[in-house]
Amino acid sequence: MQLTNRSKVVSNKEQSSMEKLYLPGIVKGMLITGSHLFKRRATVKYPEETRPRAAVYRGWHVLKRDENGAERCTACGLCAVACPAEAITMESAERKKGEENLYREEKYAKTYEINMLRCIFCGLCEEACPKEAIFLTDRLVETEYEREDFVYGKNKLVEKIDKRIDVSKRQTTEVEEFKKLPGLKHNSVWQEKKINKH
């Protein structure tokens, strides 16, 4: 029974004396190699050189702080329930008196962990977040030696007060509109700032 019509009979022909020399074959190969020296390189010398990434690239997450430096995340758990890879876990706690400048709302995330090995960088957490707290950024996740080190806690996710991360390019017009709704309490800070500017 014939299984395929693409079968070839292997030729067992003896090599000619020219072919037995191998020299023409080597020269031919070297010419191909040499021609590549004058072509454009397909690679870049990472990490000294990096390729440009889009502003909406989905990489290392950031937990944003608001204009006063208070953490926006209120541990509502919507990112975790939206996450298809179940990479996000968190524990919440109640804000105490005197911590108003640390956390924006009365509840905050005591721990917040993203397992970067589980994460598929789909951005659904960013989409689900009602507080504009979590954003994916164009930073790449760092390499690590241990698997445990890929579980990023708040120390690696929350932005540093003196080193803010700009996510304004990822914010859609809908988000900007939402921020202008005067009835929502968490927008009041933003509103006041806007008024002061004018």
Next chain:
Amino acid sequence: MKVTIDGIEIDVPKGTTILQAARMIGPEVAPPAMCYYSKLKTSGGYCRTCIVKVTQGSSANPNPMPKPVASCRTEVMDGMVVENFINPDVLEARKGVVEFLLINHPLDCPVCDQAGECKLQDLGYENGSSKTRYEFKRREYEMIDIGDKIKLHMNRCILCYRCVKTADQITNNRVHGVISRGDAAEISTYIENFIDNDFSGNVIDVCPVGALTDKTFRFKQRVWFTKPVDANRSCDKCSGKTRVWLKGEEVVRVTARKDQWDEVEEFICNSCRYDHKKKSDWVIEGPSPINRNSVISQNHYQHLNELKVQIMKQQKALGFMPIDKKP
């Protein structure tokens, strides 16, 4: 008495309200209710979410009722014809009611412990619009501790009076009522006169929103990260039949069991609710029935069997061969 609701006819005894008759038919015609509670006498008539259109008053007087009526307070007449979900006017009116209920609501669902099992969330999702038109300052109150176990967020309250009726009817003496009127009305405990009745904790379960929440569960977990199981223990005060919400091996809270209308099946005592937070305290019967469209059933895979039965029913209706004979 024969009554037709959304084209479905049913025979009900005299004195039944339209809402009760609709619930007898099933959830496909039953109007939503925020204040009516079948276990509490004289409840209902405050929130207006259950409004329906009566297109024929009775067979004796076939004239329609001029305005939508509150179905929880209107008794059926013989030959009455009621329109609920099939009438666009009713849906429009209900949308207005939802907008009014949400006018002073702080919309702090990300912080609220009730999120995920909140009836106002469901109602807003099903009947409301996604945007608010209200631009003024919302009514604001300070949080109040009612006793050491209950937290009252008056901001979230929709004044359904369910907790007041519970305090009146389940507990022996009333220490919990509503003061002031209209826009200024608020649930009060007769100025910090807290409830120390054995059954006072049930006001948490009857509250359709997050106004009354369990302080022992406060900010512990989001509801959808916990797993509800039906459990029991021998208790000398109540039946001991409760719903225990587990996170791993930890009991994060205990509530009463709720039926398909989100009403408590049996009221439970405070000792069961607050003091037994160890898994060894409870005899676990099995996973609680949760609507599979609910966020609580997210990532819980206990309803696969139920889903299978549903799929088989649909396949049968379409004339497929069943994939598996055993349900």
